[in-house]
Amino acid sequence: xxxxxxxxxxxxxxxxxxxxxxxxxxxxxxxxxxxxxxxxxxxxxxxxxxxxxxxxxxxxxxxxxxxxxxxxxxxxxxxxxxxxxxxxxxxxxxxxxxxxxxxxxxxxxxxxxxxxxxxxxxxxxxxxxxxxxxxxxxxxxxxxxxxxxxxxxxxxxxxxxxxxxxxxxxxxxxxxxxxxxxxxxxxxxxxxxxxxxxxxxxxxxxxxxxxxxxxxxxxxxxxxxxxxxxxxxxxxxxxxxxxxxxxxxxxxxxxxxxxxxxxxxxxxxxxxxxxxxxxxxxxxxxxxxxxxxxxxxxxxxxxxxxxxxxxxxxxxxxxxxxxxxxxxxxxxxxxxxxxxxxxxxxxxxxxxxxxxxxxxxxxxxxxxxxxxxxxxxxxxxxxxxxxxxxxxxxxxxxxxxxxxxxxxxxxxxxxxxxxxxxxxxxxxxxxxxxxxxxxxxxxxxxxxxxxxxxxxxxxxxxxxxxxxxxxxxxxxxxxxxxxxxxxxxxxxxxxxxxxxxxxxxxxxxxxxxxxxxxxxxx
Numbered sequence: 001x002x003x004x005x006x007x008x009x010x011x012x013x014x015x016x017x018x019x020x021x022x023x024x025x026x027x028x029x030x031x032x033x034x035x036x037x038x039x040x041x042x043x044x045x046x047x048x049x050x051x052x053x054x055x056x057x058x059x060x061x062x063x064x065x066x067x068x069x070x071x072x073x074x075x076x077x078x079x080x081x082x083x084x085x086x087x088x089x090x091x092x093x094x095x096x097x098x099x100x101x102x103x104x105x106x107x108x109x110x111x112x113x114x115x116x117x118x119x120x121x122x123x124x125x126x127x128x129x130x131x132x133x134x135x136x137x138x139x140x141x142x143x144x145x146x147x148x149x150x151x152x153x154x155x156x157x158x159x160x161x162x163x164x165x166x167x168x169x170x171x172x173x174x175x176x177x178x179x180x181x182x183x184x185x186x187x188x189x190x191x192x193x194x195x196x197x198x199x200x201x202x203x204x205x206x207x208x209x210x211x212x213x214x215x216x217x218x219x220x221x222x223x224x225x226x227x228x229x230x231x232x233x234x235x236x237x238x239x240x241x242x243x244x245x246x247x248x249x250x251x252x253x254x255x256x257x258x259x260x261x262x263x264x265x266x267x268x269x270x271x272x273x274x275x276x277x278x279x280x281x282x283x284x285x286x287x288x289x290x291x292x293x294x295x296x297x298x299x300x301x302x303x304x305x306x307x308x309x310x311x312x313x314x315x316x317x318x319x320x321x322x323x324x325x326x327x328x329x330x331x332x333x334x335x336x337x338x339x340x341x342x343x344x345x346x347x348x349x350x351x352x353x354x355x356x357x358x359x360x361x362x363x364x365x366x367x368x369x370x371x372x373x374x375x376x377x378x379x380x381x382x383x384x385x386x387x388x389x390x391x392x393x394x395x396x397x398x399x400x401x402x403x404x405x406x407x408x409x410x411x412x413x414x415x416x417x418x419x420x421x422x423x424x425x426x427x428x429x430x431x432x433x434x435x436x437x438x439x440x441x442x443x444x445x446x447x448x449x450x451x452x453x454x455x456x457x458x459x460x461x462x463x464x465x466x467x468x469x470x471x472x473x474x475x476x477x478x479x480x481x482x483x484x485x486x487x488x489x490x491x492x493x494x495x496x497x498x499x500x501x502x503x504x505x506x507x508x509x510x511x512x513x514x515x516x517x518x519x520x521x522x
Contacts, residue, residue, distance in 0.1 A: 003195050004422055007033040007152070008414055010183055010199035012159045012226065015046035016134075016396055017378030018205030019141040020096065020403030021410075026148045028411050033152045033197055034145065035159060035186060037490065041142045043221040045207050045379060046399065049134025050261035050331065053396040055093050057115055057125030062086035064122060069394065072120040072292050073387020074517035076239075081385045084365055084405075089397045092404055093127075101140040105129050118266045118392035119290040126393045131261055131329045134396065158490045159225060160185040160194060160428070162202065162233040162374065169424045179234050181374035182420035185428050189490050194428035200417040201373050201410045204230060204361065205403070208379040209501045211445075213354035214453035217246050217259040223494040224501025226380035230361045231504060236370040239359030239382050240501075241508035241519045244390050245458055246355035247271070247296040250336065250348065251311040257353050258335055260314060262392050265289045267328060268319040271300065272347065274309055294389050294518035297352040301458050304351075313347035352458060356395060358386045358518065359508065367406035373417070375410070377402040388517025432487035441491050444479055448472070448502050456506045461522050465510040472503050 008030040011022045022034045037043060054065065065086040070077045097103045106114040106128050117124040129136035145151050163183040165174035183198040206226030210218030231237050248264070248271075249257040265271070270278045270289050283299035284291035291299075300312050316325055322344035326333050329343075336343045361369050361376040363383055369376050378399040385398055455468035476499050483496045515521045 003427060005033060005152070005195060005197045006419060006422070007031045007197070007199045009033070009201045009203060009410055010197050011035065011203045011205060012184060013044070013205030013207060013378070013380075014041050014142065014145070015044035015205060015207055015378060015399060016137055016141065017399035017403040018203060019138070019145060020400055021203050021205065021377060021407045022145055022151055023141065024404055024407035025410060026145075026151045029150065030411065030414060031150050033154060033199065035154045035157050037156075037158050037221050039156045041138055043219045044138065045218060045222060046134045046396065047138045048217070048219055048259065049396055050131045050259055051118065051263050051393050052116065052126040052128035052133045053093060053097070053137075053400070054089060054125055054393050055113065055115070055127040056090040057123040060123060060125050065125070068121055069385065069391050070387070072389050072391035074389050075387065076516065077387030078384025081365060081383045085385055085394065085397060085401050089401050092400050093397070096400065096404070097137060101137075101144060103129060103136050103140050105136075116263055116266050117290075118262045119287070119296070120292050120391045126263070126266075128263065131263065131331045137396065154186065156189045158187040158189060158493050159206070159229060160187050160488070160493055162229050163196065163198065163425055164233050164371070165424065167233065168426065170426055171424050174424070178372055179370070180372040181233065182425070187488050187490065187493060192488070194430065194488065196422065196425055196427060198420050198422045198425065200414060200419060201375065203367070203406055204374065204376040204380050205378045206380045208357040209498075209505070210354040210357070212448055212452050212498050212502045212505070213457070214449040215249065215257055215351065216354040217249050217257055218354070223498045225494065225497045226376065227357075227360055227504065228497035228500035230369065230371075230374070230376065230380075231500060233371060233374070235374065236362040237360065237504060238362045239508070240357070240504045241512050242358035242386070242388050242517055243354055243505060244293055244356040244358055244518045245297040245352040247293055247300055247352050248314055248350040249353035250339070251351045252339060255339070260332060260348065260350055261329070262293070264314065264316060264329060264332065267324075269314055269316040270319060271296070272313050272315045273303055274307060274313070276313070276315065276347065279303055292389055293392070294520070297458055298520060300350070300352055311349040311351045314350050315347055316343050317345055317347070356390055358382070358388070358390055365405070366409040367402050368409070375406045377406050388519060430488060431484055434486060436482065436486035436489055436492045438491065440482065441495050444475065444495055445498060447475060448498055452502055452505070456509055459520050459522050460509055465506060468506045469510055472499060472506055475499055476503060
C-alpha cells in the first residue's frame with residue numbers, strides 16, 4: 001500500500017451510515033476509500049442492532065411519526081430534521097434496502113411486511129429481519145460494496161487524526177484560513193505504519209461511544225473515535241450529555257452484556273421484580289413497559305436500589321407462547337439458552353446498559369459539520385433528530401437517510417472541489433520509542449469505564465460530576481504522555497479517544513443543570 005492515497009471521498013466507518021454514503025457515491029462514479037477498523041464489518045453497532053427499522057404503518061403519516069419523535073425527544077428535537085426523516089426515510093427503505101439490496105425482512109403469510117410496535121411509537125411501523133435486522137442490512141450492504149471497483153475497502157485500518165491544513169500543513173500561513181478537512185492519517189494495524197489519505201470530502205461515520213461505560217451493549221470499537229478526532233480538529237460538538245441507556249441487557253456476572261431487544265416488550269413481555277411482579281406501571285401508568293427508554297431504565301435502577309438486588313427480570317413466559325418466542329426472537333432465544341437460560345420457561349435477568357450516544361458532532365440537514373469538507377453521519381453526528389432522548393428504531397433509519405443525504409450533497413459539490421495538494425501535508429512522524437504495555441492500556445480503560453458508570457451514569461449529581469471531571473482531567477494528562485512516548489497501536493489510539501470522549505460527556509453533563517430526556521440530575 002502506498003504511503004499516500006487520494007480519493008474523491010474518504011468514508012471512515014462502514015456501518016449503515018458510512019456504507020450507504022459510500023454506495024451512493026460510488027454508484028455515481030466517485031472514487032471512494034472506505035475505512036473499517038477491523039478485518040470484518042462485525043465491529044459496528046449496525047451489525048448488532050437486533051431491533052428493526054422504521055418503515056410505514058397502516059394509516060401512518062409523516063406527521064404522526066414526527067409527533068412520536070418529538071414526544072420522545074423531551075422538547076429538544078429539531079422538528080425540521082424529524083420531518084426530513086419522516087418524509088424521506090420510508091421511501092429509502094423501500095428503494096435501497098428492500099428493492100436494491102434485497103434485505104430479507106419478516107413477512108406475513110400474504111406477503112406483506114410484518115409490522116411491530118416499540119416503545120414510544122403510537123402505532124406498529126417497525127419492520128425486522130427476525131431479531132438480527134442490523135446484521136441482515138450490514139451483510140447485504142458490505143457484499144454490494146465489495147463488488148464495486150471504485151470503492152477501495154481498507155480493513156484493519158484505524159483513523160488516527162483528521163488532516164486539517166491549519167493543524168498539519170507545512171505552510172504555516174494556512175492557520176489563517178477557514179478550518180478545512182482534507183482527509184485523515186490512517187494507521188495500518190498489520191504493518192504498524194501510518195499513511196496519509198487525502199480526499200476532496202471526508203465523512204465521519206464512526207458510530208458511538210458506549211465502551212467508555214462499564215456496562216454497554218456496544219461492540220469493542222465504540223470508543224468515541226470520531227467524536228474525539230472531530231473535537232481535536234476544532235469541530236462543534238453538542239448535546240453529549242444525552243446518553244441513552246438501554247433498559248434490558250442480559251445480566252451475567254462474568255460475561256459481556258447481551259442486548260435484549262425492545263421488540264420483546266413490544267410483543268408483550270413485562271419487566272418484573274424478584275417476586276415476579278410487574279412494576280413499570282408505578283413509573284409510567286400510561287405506557288408502562290413501553291415507556292421511553294430513559295423512564296424504563298431509571299425505573300429498573302430504582303427497583304434495584306430499593307430491593308438491593310443486582311438486576312430485575314424480563315418475563316416472556318407468562319405473556320408469550322413458547323413457539324412464538326422461538327420464532328420471533330431466535331437469536332435471543334439461542335444466546336440465552338447457550339448461557340443456561342430458557343426464556344420460554346424462566347425469567348431473564350436484565351440490567352440497563354449504555355446504548356446510544358444522542359449528541360455528537362453538530363451537523364446541518366445535509367450532514368455538514370462546522371469544518372469545511374467534513375461531514376458526520378449516523379451515531380457520531382448530532383442532527384437534532386433525537387432531541388434529549390432517541391425514539392426506538394430511529395437510529396438505523398437515520399443512518400440510511402443521512403448516508404444518502406451526505407452522498408447527494410457531495411456529488412453536487414465534487415465538480416467544483418479541487419484535490420488537496422498533498423505536498424503541503426507531511427508524512428506522519430511516530431515519536432514513540434517503545435511498545436505500549438497492554439496492561440496499562442486495559443487498566444486506564446477500566447478506570448474510565450468505572451468513572452463514567454458510577455459518576456456520569458443513569459442518575460447524576462453535582463458531587464459525582466465534580467469528581468468525574470477531576471479524575472478524568474488527571475487521567476487525560478497521563479494518557480497523553482503515554483501516547484506521546486509509545487508506538488501506535490489500535491488500542492492506544494482508542495484509549496486516547498476514549499478519555500477525550502468521556503471528558504466531553506462529563507463536561508456537558510456538569511454544565512446542564514436541568515434534567516431532561518436521558519440526562520437526569522438528582
